[in-house]
Amino acid sequence: MKRAFLILMVLALFAGMLPGCAPAAQPTKAPDQPVKIDFWFAMSGKTGEVVQTMVKRFNESQNEVFVTATFQGSYDDEINKLKAGLQSKNVPAVVQIYDLGTRLLTDLKVITPMQDFIDKEKFDISDIEKNILNYYTVDGKLQSMPFNSSNPVLYYNKDMFKAANLDPEKPPRTWAEVAEYSRKLTKKDASGKTVQYGNSFAFYGWFFEQWMAVSGQYYTNNENGRKARATEATFNNDRGVALLEWWKSMIDEGISQNLGRSTTDTKKAFDAGTVAMTLDSTAALRDRVDAAAGKFELGVGFLPRQNEEDYGKAGTIIGGASLWILNARPQAEQDAAWKFVKFMVAAEQQAFWHINTGYYPVHAKGYNHPDDVAWREKYPQFQVAIDQLHMAPTNNVTAGGLIGVFPEARQTVEKAIEAYMTGTTPTAKQALDEAARSITQSIQDYNDTVK
Amino acid sequence: MSKPTHLRKTAGRVLLYLLLTVAAIIMIYPLYNGVVTSFLSPSNVDTYPPKLFPIEFYVQNYADALQQAPLVRFVMNSFIQSSGVMMAQLVMASLAAFAFAFLPFKGKQLVFLVFLSTMMIPWESTIIPNYLFIQGIQWDDTYMGLIAPFMASAFATFLIRQSFMSLPRDLYDAATIDGCSNLRYLVTIAVPLARPALGTLAVYSFLQTYNQYLWPLLITNKVEMRTVQIGITMLRDAEREMWAVIMAGVVLVMIPTLVLFFIANRQLIRGLTAGALKG
C-alpha cells in the first residue's frame, strides 16, 4: 500500500511534465492546406486591435497562408522573448521588432534579409519612403521591411491657446517659443497650486534622440555607426547640454510638469486637460483625436527645434518598428511570411493603418489612397507627421543611430535625464558625460562579441 | 489585594492589551487594506481621500480580475509547480536522509558536507547557467523547467534526517534482522513515524515554491505557462490604475496560501522552529 503510494507520487511528478511541453509551431504543408505561420507583435490596446484586424483581412483574402498573431507585450519585453526563443529555438516566422533592435538582429544572423526576397522576386520598392528604407538598410541590404513608422509631434490644446491669447493655428516652433507659450499657459488656483501646466514632456530616450537629430547631431561616431561600426557615443556635446538645460529650466520654473519617464502618464494628463502641450509619437494621434472629441480642439505641430534655422538643416529620425523574417523557420514558412509582409505594406493596408493609428504610410501610394486623402481632409492633424517626414533630408543623421546596444543605451539616457531633472546629478554635462561613458563601454563590449 | 494595586494591575493589563492590539493592527494593516480596497467600486477607489474602512462589497472587481488575466490558469500552474517540487523533495529528502541516518558508509561526512555546501551557494549565483541550460534543452515554458532545479534540497534532507535520527535504533536493527529490506523499512516504518517532519517539509516547500518569483519570470514567456506571482503583476500592468481590480487579484492569489497557513500553522511553526533552535 505504502509502496503503491510512493510509486504514485513519483508518477504524478512525471505526469506534470506532459501538459506543459512546449510545442514548436508545426509548419503544415499538406497540398491543399495553408502554410501556418506565427507572427509576434508588440502593439497594445487599440493599435493591437488594428493589427489583428489587418491579419484577419490577410487570412481571409487568400488560402495559401494562415497567420496567427500573438501580442508579446512591450517592444522591450518582446525582444527579450525573442532572445529567449532564439536560445530555445522557439521562434515565429515573422516578428515586429522596434527600430532599436536593428543592429542586434542583423548581427545575430538569425534573419533572412528582406533584400533577398525583394531581389528574388524583383519586388518594386520604389514607392516606399526613402528615409524609412534608409533606416533599415545595413551593409547595403534592406534587412527588414518597415511597417509602422512615426516621428514625434507636438500635441497641443487649441482651446487653451485661445484662452491664453495665443494663435491656435500657430504652435511654437522653437524651444524659446515653447517656454514663452508655456508661461502663458500655466495657471494656478487661489491657493497657489498649479492646475494647468504649459507642457509636460516625458523623459523618453526617443525624444532625446530626435531632438539631437533635428539639431543635426550624431548619436555615435562613424556617422551613427552607418559608415563603419560605431565605437563611441557622441551626444554629450553642447547641443545636448543646451537641450537638457532648457528642459530643466521649464520644470524649475513650474511651467513644465515632471511626470517622469512614462508617456502613458503625459498622454493621460493631456487628455485630462491638466497639461496644454505634450510630445508624443504621431502613432498616438488617433487615440488623441478620439480622447479630445467633444472636449477640446486638438492641435498638432512639428517637433520644436532649438533654432528656427534648424528646420532647413536637419530633420527627424523615423521611429517605429519593422517586420523581420527569421531564418530558423523552414523555407516554406519564410516564403509564406514574405507574402504576409507584402500584404502589410501594400497601399490599401497602409492607408487603413494610417487612418486608424497615426503611423504614417510607409508606402507613398498609401497616402494617395482615396480613404487616406478623405481622412486627412477631415483631420489635417494627420498631415503634420507626413510633412515632417518629407522635410527631413536623407543622410546618416536622420538615418538614426545603429548600435547593437540601443535598448540599453536608451534606458541609460533616460536615467541620466531623470538624474539631472531630479537634481541627483548637478549639471547636464555631467549627466550626459556619464551616460555617454556608460554607453561607449557597452558599445565596445558589444563589438567584442561580434565575430 | 488592595484597591490601588488592583487598579494598577488592571491599568497595566489594559495597557498591554492596547499595545498588543496596536501591534496587531499594524501587522495586519497592509493585508486588511488590500481586502477592503478589493471590494470598492471604481468611483470609490479613484477618489481622494482613500477609504480606510469597508463600505461596500462590490464583487464585480473579482469577476473583472478573473477576466482580465487568466488567474485560474496561473493558480493551476503554481499548484502544479509547487506540488511537483513538494513531492520530489519529500521523496528525495527521505531517501537521502535515510542513507544518512541508518546506513553506514565510508565518506559519510564528506557527502554530508557536499549536501551542506549546496546551502551555501546562493541560487542567484547559478541562475544564469541554469537559465541557459533550461533554454538549451527546451524546457522553458514547461512544468519540468519550473520543477527540476528544486527537486532536491539539502535543507529538506537535514530536516528529515533530524527526524529519522530521533527514531530508536533498535527498531531498525530488529527490522533488518527479521529480514526487512532497507527500502521496505523506510517506506513502511520510518516514513510514517516521521510524519510530523514530512508534514512540515511538505507545507514549507509548497509555500516556498508557490511564492517563487525570479525563476518563473525568467523561464516562462507564454502567458498560459506563467505562475501566479508573475500573473498578478501582469494583471497590474493590464489594468494600470484600476486598483480595486488589482487588489482583488492579489487577494485571490493569496487565498490558497492563507488557507494553508490557517490549517497548518501550528505544524509548520513547530517543525521550523525545532530546526532553527538546533541551528
Place this chain on the structure above:
Amino acid sequence: MAVLTEKTVKEAKDHGRRRGREARHDIAQWLAALPYLAPSLIVFTVFVFYPLIRSIVLSTYATNSIGQMANFVGIKYYQRLLESPEYLNSLAVTARFVLYTVPGVLLVSLVLATLGNLRLKGIAAYRIAFALTLAISGATAAMLFQFLYHPNLGPFNYMLDLLHLPRVGWLIDPAWALFAVSVPRIWLQAGFATVVLLAGMQGISDELFEAAKIDGAGFWASWRHITFPLITPSLFFLLVVTTLNAFQTFTEVNILTKGGPVDATQVVVHEIYRSFYFNGQYGFASAQALILFVIMLVLTIIQFGVIEKRVHYA
C-alpha cells in the same frame, strides 16, 4: 629480515583477504547507500555544481545577446567591477538595504515576540496575527504596498495629509525609494522572525523567572537578564538568515521600482538580472553573480567568527 615462515605467510594472506573483504564490504555499503543518495546528488550536480563551474567559465567570456560565448576576455569583467559606477552603486544600495532590513526585522520581531509571549487571555489570536506574513509572498507583499504608496490614492500619503505633514514620493523620490522598498520586506520577514523568537522564548524554563521574581526583579530586569540572553541563539540564526536574504532581494525591487528611480533601488541581484536579461552581457553578469557569492560567504564567516561568540547557549 623477516623470516618467511609458514605462519607469517598465512598471516599475510589473511591480512590481505581481510583487507579485500573490508574493501568489498566498503564497496557493498556504498552500493547500498547509493540509490538513496543518487537522486539528490544528480540534481545537485546538474543544477548547483555544474552551473557554478559554468558561471566561472562564462565570467571570462564576452557573450552575444543570446548567451553564446564569443571571445575570451579573461579577468576583464572582474576588473571592470572595481570601476563600474553601476556595479559599485548596486553594492552601496544593497549594503544600505541590508542595514535597513536586518535591524528592522530583528527589532520588530523582538518587540512582537516579547508582546506575544505575555501570559494574557486570548494571546493566541495575537500570535496568529503576528505570524500571518509567513503565508504571504514577496510579490503579494510588494503589490499590497504599491497601493499603500500610491501618490494620490494611497493611505500613507493620506495619513500624512491628516497629520499636516508633507507628502512623500515613496517610490518616486530617490531619497525615499530604498526605504519604501525595504518596508514590505521587513513586514514580510517579521512573521517568520517573530515565530522563531517566540519559540525561543517559550523554551525558557519558568523556574528562572520565578527565581528572578523572588529576588525582586521587575519585568524589564528579567527580560534583560534572562529572556534576551537565552534567545541569542535564535537571534543569531535570524541575523544570518535575514542578512543572506537581504542580499538576495529581487522581487520587491522588480515589482515596485524596477531598480529606479535613478538606480536608487538597484540592488545587486537586480543589476545582475539587467546585465544578462536586458543587456545580454552574460559574462559580465556571471562575474557579478560570483562576487555576490563570495560576499555572502565572507559575511557569513564573519558573522560566525565575530558574533557567534557572544551567543549565550543555555
